[in-house]
Amino acid sequence: MKAIATRGATDINAAGAFEAIDTDIAEPTGPDLRVRIDALAVNPVDTKVRAGALGELEQPTILGWDAVGKVEAIGDAVENFKVGDRVYYAGQVDRPGCDAEQQIVDSRLVAHAPERLSDEQAAAMPLTALTAWEGLFDKLGLQMAPDAHSEQTLLVINGAGGVGSSVIQLARQLTGIHVIATASRAESIDWCKKLGAHEVIDHHELVSALKAAGHDTVDYIFNCHDIGVHWQNMVDAIRPLGRIVAIAETEQSVDLNALQPKAATFSWEFMFARALHGYHPERQGEILAKLATLLDDGRIQSTLGDVIGPLNVDNLTDAHRRLEAGHTIGKLVLTAIE
Template sequence: MRLFRIQPKDFIMKAITTRGASDIDAPNVFEDTDMPLASPGRLDLQVRIDAVAVNPVDTKIRAGALGNISEPTILGWDAVGRVEAVGDAVTHFQPGDRVYYAGEVDRPGCNAEQQIVDSRLVAHAPKTLNDEQAAAMPLTSLTAWEGLFDKLGLAQDDTAHSEQTLLVINGAGGVGSSVIQLARQLTGLTIIATASRDETADWCRTLGAHAVINHHDLIPELRAAGHETVDYIFNCHDIGVHWDNMVELIRPLGRIVAIAETEQTVDINALQPKAATFCWEFMFARPMHGYHPERHGEILAELATLLDEGRIHTTLGNVIGPLSVDNLTKAHRQLESGRTRGKLVLTALA
């Protein structure tokens, strides 16, 4: 896989880069850098960044998940900003448009003054949200949408699945927060979320979970809540930690979707007696492989409508401050603590 190659051009912008580090507290993990900005390609937008969000994928790539980073690299895959210029083949955006998007993992990210992004992955930002609120939404909402409707195969009908249950593991995280809202608003499912602290449990209930249980005692708590099994599981945490519980709790012919890999060995054969389905959701798969990337723009447009109608709400947790080396380091450190509620957002480059 190619990693964030920047073609030299004549425009120089300010950015925050990394050469990679597994330890966020190592020296010079992030650095202020003057970087060239490529001109927009035929289908690209050039966007001036107004706010960004930080996601677990940022910390994983920084730590080497896509291989060693040998040159200064711009991370960041959640942004809201204003279009500065458009490519020759772009017809649905123009300079001045306010947009939001998650972008592509194999192009330079949004921790910078400006960014080049494929217009097919972009939508007009929700009108009723400010920049920080909007920046919190794209990556996790796209992940939630694809997991629920593409992978679990749920119908988008608030009366559908009214006799069925969805278990959301790690309900208070960025993806879980979007899963709960979308499932509550667009299906008739009974939603059971996991959370281990009073603060995060309350957050899940506010978003629409019908019940909240502690994932540290998952099976007894689920059964105490009146459910022997569940029809669907959306796992937003390490699958190895929860694998045996999922095998026991999923009903025969049930479906499981997961977004977080594991270093543990899991027994996929354990699902065979129940003929249960296990599948991965990886939001970047469409742009990485060129498989209908325009679907991201379409989903984000639908999400903007839901947000503007007040049917779903921003999952913004905290605004860390302006984008800077210190604040970006703080955001990565907080994400890696595993105690984040909702999304962490930074405003435009300081």
């Protein structure tokens, strides 16, 4: 099959950061599916793995963890899927990804794709929506009810990014919490408001902007940006006994003890943890099925930002370059490999 691979590159502009390859793909066994990829999204984790975050890549490695496609073959332990089904998923970071013509994926991590969405719209959702769901409901412990948290506040740092875009929508649609998002450019501010943020503040002066909006502290923080950049902001902004969840690591030193006087809770959200450690991976398939219903019912919308074009070396390089520049709104999507 055709695929786009990397041997590792810290600099996306370096020659040969990606290469087109032909490789074999096995028949699925056990709970696995073989899926023909119709569209895929690119995420910050792709750029980090390419740059060596999970170790040096000694062999050509296929990245990509967001896909929609059709099932071509099933393993002998697969339930609820058949050949021809249209599915979507994020997969797992320790197996070959979806920057390819086909992919083997654990069916427990998969759900039937939303029927009302195009392939491009559906491909934009799995990884970031799963991250948002787990962060909000598993880590922050928000309750799903229209009147839940009606007297409380949620601060979403980097509201216009892929994860932040899903956090805003799920918090608004499934809880009664007051959502405050951060953004600084006119287009990202408009994006956050369109998705349902009650207020949008400038992250460059986060604490003072919160106070100017009438909030001395917030009850919950969902940080979708480098925690080192915003650590002191979070320490200052979280209320006593408040909860913080974060998804992006940092190279800076942070003082975890600073949260002790407020008895505040800090949690990591890492969407791949379930599959990596075999801890109830079926839960992600279940969440994706619920998200598909929300999407089909129009309660939330796709966070698709831009369709770059078909999967090839140039377009994938462009997607990584744009992500690393840090100014994308929503998700970047590629269509099937040329």
